[in-house]
Amino acid sequence: xxxxxxxxxxxxxxxxxxxxxxxxxxxxxxxxxxxxxxxxxxxxxxxxxxxxxxxxxxxxxxxxxxxxxxxxxxxxxxxxxxxxxxxxxxxxxxxxxxxxxxxxxxxxxxxxxxxxxxxxxxxxxxxxxxxxxxxxxxxxxxxxxxxxxxxxxxxxxxxxxxxxxxxxxxxxxxxxxxxxxxxxxxxxxxxxxxxxxxxxxxxxxxxxxxxxxxxxxxxxxxxxxxxxxxxxxxxxxxxxxxxxxxxxxxxxxxxxxxxxxxxxxxxxxxxxxxxxxxxxxxxxxxxxxxxxxxxxxxxxxxxxxxxxxxxxxxxxxxxxxxxxxxxxxxxxxxxxxxxxxxxxxxxxxxxx
Amino acid sequence: xxxxxxxxxxxxxxxxxxxxxxxxxxxxxxxxxxxxxxxxxxxxxxxxxxxxxxxxxxxxxxxxxxxxxxxxxxxxxxxxxxxxxxxxxxxxxxxxxxxxxxxxxxxxxxxxxxxxxxxxxxxxxxxxxxxxxxxxxxxxxxxxxxxxxxxxxxxxxxxxxxxxxxxxxxxxxxxxxxxxxxxxxxxxxxxxxxxxxxxxxxxxxxxxxxxxxxxxxxxxxxxxxxxxxxxxxxxxxxxxxxxxxxxxxxxxxx
Amino acid sequence: xxxxxxxxxxxxxxxxxxxxxxxxxxxxxxxxxxxxxxxxxxxxxxxxxxxxxxxxxxxxxxxxxxxxxxxxxxxxxxxxxxxxxxxxxxxxxxxxxxxxxxxxxxxxxxxxxxxxxxxxxxxxxxxxxxxxxxxxxxxxxxxxxxxxxxxxxxxxxxxxxxxxxxxxxxxxxxxxxxxxxxxxxxxxxxxxxxxxxxxxxxxxxxxxxxxxxxxxxxxxxxxxxxxxxxxxxxxxxxxxxxxxxxxxxxxxxxxxxxxxxxxxxxxxxxxxxxxxxxxxxxxxxxxxxxxxxxxxxxxxxxxxxxxxxxxxxxxxxxxxxxxxxxxxxxxxxxxxxxx
Numbered sequence: 034x035x036x037x038x039x040x041x042x043x044x045x046x047x048x049x050x051x052x053x054x055x056x057x058x059x060x061x062x063x064x065x066x067x068x069x070x071x072x073x074x075x076x077x078x079x080x081x082x083x084x085x086x087x088x089x090x091x092x093x094x095x096x097x098x099x100x101x102x103x104x105x106x107x108x109x110x111x112x113x114x115x116x117x118x119x120x121x122x123x124x125x126x127x128x129x130x131x132x133x134x135x136x137x138x139x140x141x142x143x144x145x146x147x148x149x150x151x152x153x154x155x156x157x158x159x160x161x162x163x164x165x166x167x168x169x170x171x172x173x174x175x176x177x178x179x180x181x182x183x184x185x186x187x188x189x190x191x192x193x194x195x196x197x198x199x200x201x202x203x204x205x206x207x208x209x210x211x212x213x214x215x216x217x218x219x220x221x222x223x224x225x226x227x228x229x230x231x232x233x234x235x236x237x238x239x240x241x242x243x244x245x246x247x248x249x250x251x252x253x254x255x256x257x258x259x260x261x262x263x264x265x266x267x268x269x270x271x272x273x274x275x276x277x278x279x280x281x282x283x284x285x286x287x288x289x290x291x292x293x294x295x296x297x298x299x300x301x302x303x304x305x306x307x308x309x310x311x312x313x314x315x316x317x318x319x320x321x322x323x324x325x326x327x328x329x330x331x332x333x334x335x336x337x338x339x340x341x342x343x344x345x346x347x348x349x350x351x352x353x354x355x356x357x358x359x360x361x362x363x364x365x366x367x368x369x370x371x372x373x374x375x376x377x378x379x380x381x382x383x384x385x
Numbered sequence: 386x387x388x389x390x391x392x393x394x395x396x397x398x399x400x401x402x403x404x405x406x407x408x409x410x411x412x413x414x415x416x417x418x419x420x421x422x423x424x425x426x427x428x429x430x431x432x433x434x435x436x437x438x439x440x441x442x443x444x445x446x447x448x449x450x451x452x453x454x455x456x457x458x459x460x461x462x463x464x465x466x467x468x469x470x471x472x473x474x475x476x477x478x479x480x481x482x483x484x485x486x487x488x489x490x491x492x493x494x495x496x497x498x499x500x501x502x503x504x505x506x507x508x509x510x511x512x513x514x515x516x517x518x519x520x521x522x523x524x525x526x527x528x529x530x531x532x533x534x535x536x537x538x539x540x541x542x543x544x545x546x547x548x549x550x551x552x553x554x555x556x557x558x559x560x561x562x563x564x565x566x567x568x569x570x571x572x573x574x575x576x577x578x579x580x581x582x583x584x585x586x587x588x589x590x591x592x593x594x595x596x597x598x599x600x601x602x603x604x605x606x607x608x609x610x611x612x613x614x615x616x617x618x619x620x621x622x623x624x625x626x627x628x629x630x631x632x633x634x635x636x637x638x639x
Numbered sequence: 640x641x642x643x644x645x646x647x648x649x650x651x652x653x654x655x656x657x658x659x660x661x662x663x664x665x666x667x668x669x670x671x672x673x674x675x676x677x678x679x680x681x682x683x684x685x686x687x688x689x690x691x692x693x694x695x696x697x698x699x700x701x702x703x704x705x706x707x708x709x710x711x712x713x714x715x716x717x718x719x720x721x722x723x724x725x726x727x728x729x730x731x732x733x734x735x736x737x738x739x740x741x742x743x744x745x746x747x748x749x750x751x752x753x754x755x756x757x758x759x760x761x762x763x764x765x766x767x768x769x770x771x772x773x774x775x776x777x778x779x780x781x782x783x784x785x786x787x788x789x790x791x792x793x794x795x796x797x798x799x800x801x802x803x804x805x806x807x808x809x810x811x812x813x814x815x816x817x818x819x820x821x822x823x824x825x826x827x828x829x830x831x832x833x834x835x836x837x838x839x840x841x842x843x844x845x846x847x848x849x850x851x852x853x854x855x856x857x858x859x860x861x862x863x864x865x866x867x868x869x870x871x872x873x874x875x876x877x878x879x880x881x882x883x884x885x886x887x888x889x890x891x892x893x894x895x896x897x898x899x900x901x902x903x904x905x906x907x908x909x910x911x912x913x914x915x916x917x918x919x920x921x922x923x924x925x926x927x928x929x930x931x932x933x934x935x936x937x938x939x940x941x942x943x944x945x946x947x948x949x950x951x952x953x954x955x956x957x958x959x960x961x962x963x964x965x966x967x968x969x970x971x972x973x974x975x976x977x978x
Contacts, residue, residue, distance in 0.1 A: 282460025
């Protein structure tokens with residue numbers, strides 16, 4: 034027992050050390066995201082704006098520069114970090130829980146449902162202006178998820194390995210249904226279609242991120258992260274399937290319900306803020322496994338940090354790659370994500 | 386009576402897989418379960434371990450209804466090793482065996498040297514020392530089986546439920562595993578294919594068509610007539626001149 | 640410039656003084672090159688279906704309303720002067736009509752505003768599909784002259800748009816329907832108005848005037864759709880000596896508020912439209928955003944109330960582009976006198 038008592042502080046210290054390292058990396062990424070933008074603003078100006086706002090320093094600055102740094106770039110970088118974390122963590126949880134390396138947060142019909150919700154509000158005009166596109170997307174995402182979950186349950190999904198197969202199939206069916214609904218609504222839309230960016234928002238876009246979005250995204254991302262850390266051992270135990278997880282003392286049904294529920298909530302909120310950004314939830318967990326291994330105690334936090342940094346970087350690229358114009362961030366995540374994914378696959382095969 | 390069932394049954398879509406099983410397992414005994422494929426052995430083990438919820442009857446563990454106990458508490462008492470538990474994760478043997486400590490560790494509780502010691506013991510007992518860093522995918526069938534068993538041992542259970550643990554094992558490891566299990570101070574219920582291995586258990590239960598058709602000492606239960614009736618083969622018993630052990634020999638039915 | 644202006648004025652005066660038919664009647668069979676297709680007309684079409692509000696309004700302006708059997712692709716309300724005639728014409732669809740609904744009218748001409756409706760990759764059909772059925776299609780040159788519709792969401796122009804392509808469309812439609820007088824008069828009127836607006840702007844113009852045209856945004860805070868440097872708004876700015884702060888050849892590129900705010904244009908032109916796909920379609924929402932956004936509200940144009948409201952359809956390459964030029968010229972005058 035004395036051995037244990039001596040040992041524990043070390044364990045906590047090393048955990049704390051890794052946590053601090055992760056936080057520093059994350060902070061650096063957020064600062065980088067704040068410094069780099071569509072237009073060149075000198076680093077000293079950025080530092081002065083941050084000093085003015087955070088420390089109350091009174092540097093005289095151009096209000097446009099101040100606004101761009103403080104009200105555009107900083108909240109945007111924070112929201113990007115939260116979305117990266119949320120999506121990547123959702124991916125890692127679903128991949129482990131469903132024992133499917135191709136699982137991603139949109140598997141549960143969430144993205145399709147969000148699209149339907151968004152076009153229902155914007156094009157079909159449901160809610161008559163009282164409901165924002167984001168709220169519509171959120172409601173659509175949750176409805177789609179409930180439908181998929183209900184379908185999976187009715188089809189006998191649950192603790193067994195076949196059960197995890199059911200939810201994948203139900204997710205595919207649900208996604209198809211909601212994508213069809215989206216197309217239907219667009220085709221039947223009441224106003225003339227100018228092809229002007231029908232799906233621009235749905236491809237993912239962070240340019241609308243402001244402080245109110247930060248206050249929504251941060252707690253939700255933290256919720257996802259904490260759930261992953263809390264359930265790290267349970268997720269490990271799913272390595273040999275749900276029955277073996279149960280044999281190792283995991284309340285399988287409860288764990289599945291809680292984790293899939295949290296995943297759905299996190300994804301739905303993130304999609305409602307920034308649209309559905311692809312590839313993050315699929316690729317980042319694999320990249321993290323490649324770096325820190327498969328144990329969720331490390332994998333969860335590592336995925337969170339990598340996801341956050343990746344999305345900030347992708348957002349910076351999307352703003353700067355074509356001067357004066359912004360690309361949908363989903364294009365960047367796919368362009369960068371797909372080759373990384375291929376590389377991991379190839380290297381992973383060699384070590385086997 | 387450490388583990389007991391009463392009119393235990395499990396059916397799926399109206400088809401009974403296990404039905405009417407009354408079984409009382411004594412503390413410390415090794416119970417062999419035999420029966421042809423599809424006779425309900427695996428399902429019975431899952432019911433005994435609380436992995437499946439019975440559709441009829443109940444399982445009581447140390448006098449408490451297993452369904453009402455927290456999963457974690459059950460897993461501190463029972464280790465269940467199923468057949469063909471596989472993974473596509475790139476985990477090492479050490480990772481897999483460490484999973485056995487799961488029921489004893491809270492969500493944020495750190496790993497302790499005690500856990501290290503238990504894992505090392507489990508690896509040694511299953512002859513897997515030195516395999517710690519090996520990737521799961523590189524293991525042979527027998528090595529995987531032994532690693533699974535090591536994981537079950539790392540649970541430090543009072544009851545071991547093993548579903549055909551000697552599958553894939555070479556003869557030396559078959560014998561050493563069974564010897565290890567019987568030497569441990571645990572209660573064990575083992576589903577077995579090999580009737581000769583069943584002969585060395587304390588008691589043997591015979592499953593057929595989802596029912597427990599016989600239960601008792603091996604020499605009482607494993608008669609030539611019953612083996613013929615249950616397995617559909619002709620059998621004869623011969624005695625090993627070396628040590629006087631009885632052995633089954635099988636022939637085609639006709 | 641001045642020569643053109645004088646010519647235009649002269650033409651307009653001529654048209655006004657001599658409204659009686661001076662132009663020769665169309666000689667059939669009429670052969671016409673139109674957006675990569677060769678069209679041959681044996682006689683003036685007796686009926687037409689329009690796909691695109693701009694085409695509809697040109698036919699109405701030419702007094703051909705009675706011949707229009709169906710309309711489609713509406714962006715905003717019809718001009719007040721055509722309300723009566725428009726109510727007598729069937730509206731096949733608010734948006735894209737189906738191929739069969741167009742064909743079913745047995746039109747002797749289909750007049751097209753945008754090639755992405757009927758064109759090489761048309762969502763209604765290709766022009767060949769109509770031609771095989773003996774139905775000629777006429778596409779307004781404004782959407783195909785010096786324009787590649789395969790690049791960018793709304794196509795990309797290789798040269799600056801010019802109202803000359805609108806005049807060309809009016810003249811060619813007038814020729815097809817054998818109403819050349821009306822066509823000439825209409826073009827003369829458009830040219831006269833344009834020249835007058837340019838004169839007014841020149842009188843009021845200041846150095847270093849710049850502008851951005853904000854059409855809409857997919858979400859209120861998100862990067863807006865603004866006018867590129869080759870389309871209708873770019874032409875307006877070019878003619879009135881205003882610099883476009885956007886540097887993209889696409890018709891309606893997406894540009895971040897950061898870039899726009901840093902460029903700090905003299906004027907912000909916002910589109911008013913009836914479409915309500917996005918919250919920002921509502922001009923009031925746009926004005927609110929400009930007042931309340933922490934960055935946009937700091938722009939000179941907002942602080943000095945140099946925000947111009949313009950009909951969104953005028954920002955497309957249509958006859959209403961001239962209305963836009965007039966609105967912009969007036970804004971320049973107002974800003975000049977305020978100063």
